[in-house]
Amino acid sequence: MSQFLSSAMMHNIFAGLAQGVIYSLVALSLVIIWQSTHVLNFAQGAMAMFASYVGMTEIDRGLNYWLCIVVSVVVGLLFGGFTERVLIRPLYGKPEINAIVVTVGLLGVLEAVAQALWTSTTRNIATPLSQIYFHDQGRLVLLSPFVIFQFTLAIAIMLIVAGLFRFTDLGLQLRASALAPEVARLLGVRVNRMLTFGWMLSAAVGTVAAVIVASGSFGLYPSDMDGILIAGFIAAVVGGLDSPVGAVIGGLLIGLTEQFILSYWSADLAPLGGIILLVVALMIRPQGLFTKSVSRRV
Amino acid sequence: MIRVEHLTVSYGAIVALTDVSLEANPGRVTAVLGANGAGKSTLLRTISGLVAPKGGDIFLGDRSIVSMATENIARLGVAHVPEGRGVIHELTIEENLRLGAFASKVDIGAGLEKQYEQFPILGDRRKKYCSTLSGGERQMLAMARALISEPQVLLLDEPSLGLAPQVTSELMNLILELCHASNLTVILVEQNAKSALRIAHDAVVLHLGAVVASGTAEAIANDKNLRHYYLGLVQ
Amino acid sequence: MQRLKSFADQSATSSRLLGVFLLTLVTLAITFVLPPVADSQLAGGAAISIVVLGLSWLIGWSGQISLGNSGFMAVGAYATGIWAHHHPSTPIIFTFILAIVVGAFSGLVIAIPSTRLRGPYLAGMTLAFSAAISPVAQNFTSVTGGEGGLFFNTLTTPHWFLNLFSGQDATINANAQWTADLAVAVAGVAFFFMANLFHSHTGRAMRLVRDNDVAAELVGVNLPRTRTLAFVVAAAFAGLGGSLYVLINATVTPSTFPLTLSITLLTLMVLGGIGTLSGAVIGGIIYAFSSNLVGHINSLTGINPASNLGANMQGIIFGVLLILTMLFAPRGIAGLGPRIRRFLARRPRIAPVPTEE
Numbered sequence: 001m002s003q004f005l006s007s008a009m010m011h012n013i014f015a016g017l018a019q020g021v022i023y024s025l026v027a028l029s030l031v032i033i034w035q036s037t038h039v040l041n042f043a044q045g046a047m048a049m050f051a052s053y054v055g056m057t058e059i060d061r062g063l064n065y066w067l068c069i070v071v072s073v074v075v076g077l078l079f080g081g082f083t084e085r086v087l088i089r090p091l092y093g094k095p096e097i098n099a100i101v102v103t104v105g106l107l108g109v110l111e112a113v114a115q116a117l118w119t120s121t122t123r124n125i126a127t128p129l130s131q132i133y134f135h136d137q138g139r140l141v142l143l144s145p146f147v148i149f150q151f152t153l154a155i156a157i158m159l160i161v162a163g164l165f166r167f168t169d170l171g172l173q174l175r176a177s178a179l180a181p182e183v184a185r186l187l188g189v190r191v192n193r194m195l196t197f198g199w200m201l202s203a204a205v206g207t208v209a210a211v212i213v214a215s216g217s218f219g220l221y222p223s224d225m226d227g228i229l230i231a232g233f234i235a236a237v238v239g240g241l242d243s244p245v246g247a248v249i250g251g252l253l254i255g256l257t258e259q260f261i262l263s264y265w266s267a268d269l270a271p272l273g274g275i276i277l278l279v280v281a282l283m284i285r286p287q288g289l290f291t292k293s294v295s296r297r298v
Numbered sequence: 299m300i301r302v303e304h305l306t307v308s309y310g311a312i313v314a315l316t317d318v319s320l321e322a323n324p325g326r327v328t329a330v331l332g333a334n335g336a337g338k339s340t341l342l343r344t345i346s347g348l349v350a351p352k353g354g355d356i357f358l359g360d361r362s363i364v365s366m367a368t369e370n371i372a373r374l375g376v377a378h379v380p381e382g383r384g385v386i387h388e389l390t391i392e393e394n395l396r397l398g399a400f401a402s403k404v405d406i407g408a409g410l411e412k413q414y415e416q417f418p419i420l421g422d423r424r425k426k427y428c429s430t431l432s433g434g435e436r437q438m439l440a441m442a443r444a445l446i447s448e449p450q451v452l453l454l455d456e457p458s459l460g461l462a463p464q465v466t467s468e469l470m471n472l473i474l475e476l477c478h479a480s481n482l483t484v485i486l487v488e489q490n491a492k493s494a495l496r497i498a499h500d501a502v503v504l505h506l507g508a509v510v511a512s513g514t515a516e517a518i519a520n521d522k523n524l525r526h527y528y529l530g531l532v533q
Numbered sequence: 534m535q536r537l538k539s540f541a542d543q544s545a546t547s548s549r550l551l552g553v554f555l556l557t558l559v560t561l562a563i564t565f566v567l568p569p570v571a572d573s574q575l576a577g578g579a580a581i582s583i584v585v586l587g588l589s590w591l592i593g594w595s596g597q598i599s600l601g602n603s604g605f606m607a608v609g610a611y612a613t614g615i616w617a618h619h620h621p622s623t624p625i626i627f628t629f630i631l632a633i634v635v636g637a638f639s640g641l642v643i644a645i646p647s648t649r650l651r652g653p654y655l656a657g658m659t660l661a662f663s664a665a666i667s668p669v670a671q672n673f674t675s676v677t678g679g680e681g682g683l684f685f686n687t688l689t690t691p692h693w694f695l696n697l698f699s700g701q702d703a704t705i706n707a708n709a710q711w712t713a714d715l716a717v718a719v720a721g722v723a724f725f726f727m728a729n730l731f732h733s734h735t736g737r738a739m740r741l742v743r744d745n746d747v748a749a750e751l752v753g754v755n756l757p758r759t760r761t762l763a764f765v766v767a768a769a770f771a772g773l774g775g776s777l778y779v780l781i782n783a784t785v786t787p788s789t790f791p792l793t794l795s796i797t798l799l800t801l802m803v804l805g806g807i808g809t810l811s812g813a814v815i816g817g818i819i820y821a822f823s824s825n826l827v828g829h830i831n832s833l834t835g836i837n838p839a840s841n842l843g844a845n846m847q848g849i850i851f852g853v854l855l856i857l858t859m860l861f862a863p864r865g866i867a868g869l870g871p872r873i874r875r876f877l878a879r880r881p882r883i884a885p886v887p888t889e890e
Contacts, residue, residue, distance in 0.1 A: 040653035042600075042660075090860055096652045097598050098859050101799060104600065105855030108796045112848025116841045169400065176386060176397050183384035186346060187443070188372035188401025226792050230664050233657040268672035275661045282646050282658075 012259050014142035020255020021154045023274075025209035026225075026232025027239065027247035028154075028161055029202040034241045035165055036174040036198025039088060039099045043106035045225030045232070047083070047203055048210035050110050051076035053118055053222075056214060059125050068125065069211050073204050080203025084196045092181075114222040124219035131217060150212055154248065157205060162244040174198055227271060231258075234274040238281040253277060299323045299483050300345065300376075300451055305354035307337075307344050307507075314340040316508045318354070322500070324450070327477050327484040329498035329515060331491045336504040338487040339381050342453045345485070346378045347371045358451065372401045377449035381456055383440040385428050391439060392424040398443035413442040434465045445476065451483045452476075458490045466490065470497045495519040549728045549810065556814070557721030561714055569709035573781070574821045576709075579716035580777035582817025583723045585802045586810070587770025590727065593808025594736060595763035596743030598652065600795050601643070601659030602771045607666045607790040609636040609772025611677060614785035617685035618678075628780070629719065629773060636772015637765045644764035648757050663795055670787040682786030712781055719777055720817070723770060728810055730766070739763060793848065800855040806867025815866050823847060 004010060026045065033041050041047070055072030059065065087106065091099045129146040165171035176184040177194035184191050213228065214220035231254050238253065239246025258273035300322045307315040315337045322328040330338050343349045345356055347368035356364040363371050372378070377398075386394055395413060399406045414421030417438045423430075431439065437457055444452060454473070458466040474497040477484045488494035495501060498515040503524055511524055518524060560579075564572055588602045609632035616623065616631055647658050670677045677683065690711040698707040730736055741749040742759050750756060779785040801820055806812025819826075827847045830836075836843045858865060864872070 034653075040657070042656070087856065087860070094863075097592065097596075098863060100598060100653060100656050101803060102856050102859045104796055104799060105852045105859065107852070108793060108800075108855065109849055109852030111793075112845040112852060116845040116849070119841055169396070172389075172393055172397060173400065175389070179388050180384065180386045182348065183380065183386060184397070185348070185368040186372055186378045186380060186384065187397050188369050188447070189397065190369050223792070227664065230657070230661050234661060237654060237657060266672050268668050271668045272665055275665050278658065278661060279646050282649070 008263075011140075011142045012263050013256065014147070016256035016259030017252055018142075018147045018150060018255070019258065020252035021150045022209050022212055022228060022251070023231040023235050023254050024154050024248040024251025025157065025212070026206055026228055027235035027251045028158060028244055029204075029206035029209070030232060030236040031239075031241060031244050031247045032161060032205060033198055033202035034178070034236070036178050036201070037084075037088075037195050038178045039096070040103070040233075041083075041199070041202065042100060042103040042229070043083070043110060044103075044202065044206045045210075045229030046107045046110035046114075046222075047079050048076060048206035049220060049222060049225040050114055051079055051203070051207040052210040052214050052220065053114055053123070055211065056123055056125055057118075065125065065128050069208070072211050073207050076203040076207030077200045080199040080201075081196050083203075084199035088199070089192070089195075111222050111226075118222070120222055122219035122221040122224075123214065124217075125211075125214050127215045146215070153208070153212075157208065158244055158248045161201075161205070165244065170197075231271075231274045234278045238277060250277075299359060300485065301357040302341070302345065303355045303357070305341070305344060305356065306352045307340055307349055308352055314507050315344070315351075318504070318507070318509055320502045320509070320512060322451075322483050322485050324483045325478060325481045326499040327474060327486055327497055329491075329494040329501040329518075330485060330487045330504060331489075331494060331501060331518075332504035334489065335506075337507040338504055339455055340507075341504070342378060342380075342455050342485065342487055345371075345453060346376065369401075375402070375447075375450040376453065377401075377444035377447060377451065378453040379440045379444050379455060379457065381459070383436050383457075385431070385436045385439055385443075387427065387429045390425050390427055391420050391431075394428060394439055395420070395424075395443050395446055398446045400447075402447035402449075404446065404448055409446040409448075413446050416445075417442050433460045434462075434469075437461065437465075437469060441472070448480070449482070451485070453485050453487075455487045456489060457486070458488060458493055466493050470494070473497060546729065546732045549732075550725060553721060553724045553728050553810070557717060557724075560717045560721075564710050564713045564717065567713075569706050572709040572713040574824070576713040576716040576781050577778065578817040578819075578821025579713070579720040580774045580781065581798070581801065581820040582774075582813050583720050583777065584771045584774035585798055585805065585816040586724065586727055586813035587767040587774070588798055588802050589805075589808050589813055590730070590739075590770070591763050591767035592802070594731070594739045594743065595760060597648070597760060597763060598656045599659040599764075599767070600656050600799070601661075601663035602767065602798055603790045603792070603794040604643075604659075604663030604666045605636050605639055605768040605771035606775030606778065606794070607663075607670070607785075608639040608768075608775070609633070610775035610779040610785045610789065611670065611683075612636075612772070613776040614678075614683040614685060614779055615676060617780075618683045621685060625715070625780075629776060632772045632776030633769045634772075636775070637769035639772070640765040640768025641761065643768070644761040647764065648760040660792075660795070663790070664792065666790060667787045678786075680787060682784055682789070684784050716777055716781065719773070723773060724810060724813070727770075731810070735759075735762065796855070797851055800851045800858075802865075803855060803858050803863070804865050806865030807863075809865075809867045812865050812867040823851075826850075 029044055030040060033039065033044070052072045054075045055068040058071050059068045063071070083106065087102050088099055091102065127146055129149050131144045131146045133144050134141045165175060173184070173189045174194050174197070176189055177191045178198070181191050209228070210220060210225060213224065232251065235250030235254050236247045239248070239250035254274045254277055257277050258270045261273050262270040302318060302320050305315055305318040318337070318341060320328065330341060332338055340349060344351050347363070347366055351364065354364070355362055358371070358374055358376065363374070389397070392410065395410055396406055399409050414424070419435060420439060420442055428436065428439065457469060457473070461469065470493050473484060473486065476482060486494055486498060495515050495518065501513065501515045501518040502509055503511040503518060511518060511521065564575065567575065584602060584606055588599065591597055591599050612635040613628050613632050617628060643659070643662055647655055650658055671680055690708050694711050695704065695707045738749065738754045738759055741752065742754060742756060746756055775790070779789065797820070801816030802812065804819060805814070805816035824847070827850060830850065831843055831846055836846065862868065
């Protein structure tokens with residue numbers, strides 16, 4: 001057994017999954033925002049990065065790791081809500097390109113401000129969970145307590161989000177607010193609150209992803225989330241923008257694809273894993289591999 | 299009851315409603331009639347708060363609702379079935395119905411059971427997605443969704459649209475029945491004047507945004523001038 | 534592609550073409566007056582304006598949002614760089630044609646999966662494409678020079694031009710000015726072409742596809758082909774602009790075309806005015822003198838340009854400008870003209886008309 005777990009193949013699989021989890025979380029945050037507002041936040045990665053940077057400065061002041069995650073997530077939440085209320089709300093009813101462009105602008109501003117405030121050096125937080133890989137009978141298994149924590153966290157969040165949208169009244173109201181806001185209003189749904197909540201929830205999940213990156217061995221730098229956002233976006237598209245489960249699977253698939261490209265071809269080309277998967281998936285099933293909806297809204 | 303006073307609505311430079319007044323009372327069906335573009339839908343949308351008027355006032359009972367947000371008006375017991383029914387296709391029948399229950403404090407389980415009793419077809423297919431429903435079934439769903447919150451006021455925008463005559467007739471009977479049974483204030487917007495007048499107690503005729511006639515349904519139905527110019531009924 | 538035009542259209546187009554021609558002449562004249570530094574900036578601005586024009590065509594006229602035009606720039610740039618590296622004495626015209634062809638081809642390749650997509654899906658797809666350029670460039674080192682990139686020098690100022698200058702810094706002046714004049718001339722040609730395209734049958738079909746694809750199909754417009762054409766043209770323009778851009782700097786590396794450049798292009802297009810010729814010109818001018826502008830702002834607010842904040846001011850300003858423009862003046866600077874006119878005439882606003890230029 002331990003020989004199997006420490007084989008090169010399993011090393012690649014574990015490494016790919018660990019990276020994939022991060023993409024999954026970002027993809028989840030994009031699914032949340034799509035399901036609640038039908039807007040895609042291109043600044044998602046940058047917002048998450050910013051929020052976790054705020055959390056990280058607290059660690060420098062000696063705050064406990066877990067509390068810092070909470071601080072970061074709360075900052076992310078507030079940021080998401082603020083963005084919806086101030087920047088996106090005025091754009092409902094306008095062509096969708098307007099909202100896309102505004103979020104792209106926000107992306108630029110946040111990265112520039114982050115670099116101005118904290119420079120572009122990588123920052124890292126020390127985690128109480130060990131990142132040292134396990135050794136089973138002397139052989140290396142590419143799992144550590146922290147990696148296991150990552151997986152568990154991602155699965156837990158995915159289940160909560162899927163459950164929220166599928167089974168709860170709140171989830172129903174969120175979906176209705178995105179699908180048919182006028183009809184929802186006529187039914188008494190407080191659509192504006194749903195939209196803000198959707199942004200807040202999405203930002204919170206995205207921030208968790210950024211915190212995990214910051215906690216990892218490579219740390220986080222301001223433009224780090226760009227690539228991760230793109231991968232998360234591809235994961236969400238591949239999985240289907242209305243499927244939390246699809247988003248997670250998509251993210252893991254991209255992580256694995258990248259890892260195998262890195263292992264068997266070239267490290268430089270690893271970022272292409274996502275785009276290759278995207279093209280293939282779009283050719284097979286343009287609306288997403290896991291989505292239920294057969295027709296796209298006209 | 300709903301009272302509209304001197305309502306004026308315009309979309310930019312286009313005037314949709316001019317000085318429109320009407321009164322709709324509990325236990326009575328008030329038909330709003332007129333040709334296409336007369337402003338009937340605009341009237342309902344303004345009552346519901348989707349459109350802000352330039353002038354005039356709207357009362358729900360004693361309370362002015364003209365500057366209230368749509369969702370709050372809905373929560374006060376005003377149920378509006380919009381033009382085209384507004385059934386959300388990406389959701390199931392049951393999800394659409396549950397959505398309708400949020401506006402009130404009604405117990406959702408009991409509410410659902412009641413609607414499934416009233417509309418058995420919906421009960422049979424409660425987990426199906428709405429894209430599989432026929433026009434008549436969609437109308438049923440829209441009605442059930444409006445009724446589940448036990449509203450006081452029911453605004454219906456062209457419910458007979460796209461329905462066969464037999465189905466329309468049954469639908470109208472149902473509306474009248476519900477109106478009596480729950481003492482609803484019903485405002486029924488219809489292009490199909492004949493079916494509407496058959497069940498209405500009162501009627502208002504709009505033409506190019508203004509009220510050209512109002513009174514009892516019988517009086518409106520029998521007025522030869524109206525029948526010819528505005529209602530398109532055969533002499 | 535028929536080029537049927539009504540009489541009114543023809544005279545409007547002629548005046549536009551005349552306008553482009555005159556503007557090019559005037560700008561060329563200006564290069565003689567400007568110091569070499571400004572000339573270099575102007576050259577860069579001209580190159581960027583070509584790319585912005587292509588982007589404006591794609592987003593403004595065919596309604597397909599693309600965040601990946603920096604990728605098309607990179608393709609044209611690398612094609613130019615690789616060729617120039619091995620064959621430095623090729624005439625410039627050939628280099629440009631190469632960049633256009635390669636750019637157009639990459640546009641075609643990207644269009645295949647993309648034209649089926651809408652809105653955010655399309656934006657993400659194009660974003661992914663532009664993000665793929667850097668890894669590819671870094672990996673295939675033997676061809677692209679890897680991380681360090683390629684150096685080349687093909688912009689040699691011809692003798693007859695050099696002889697026009699005298700004095701101490703004659704060579705520097707001449708080189709800078711030649712670069713600027715070349716860039717402006719190329720831009721002039723590109724704008725001339727696009728002015729024709731905007732109001733041709735193709736342009737109108739493009740707009741119809743953007744506004745109402747159901748109607749377009751009914752009228753017999755081939756949707757996928759029209760959308761693909763939009764990409765191809767935009768990519769060709771971006772390739773040309775990218776080629777010019779790196780010829781000016783004599784180098785191309787994987788970091789010449791980062792994601793922030795795509796954002797900058799978008800900002801310039803929106804600020805200038807989406808879907809218009811003048812918008813692209815304004816965008817180019819803003820780009821050319823953005824470092825001056827940023828420097829001014831820095832000195833006005835007392836920010837030290839060497840500090841973290843100072844170094845990132847450009848990014849912050851551009852991002853903020855993009856957001857504000859989109860929220861309050863989505864038609865950009867070029868769109869202000871009609872707005873002011875309308876305000877002065879005090880007529881009530883009717884439904885917005887698609888931008889005409």
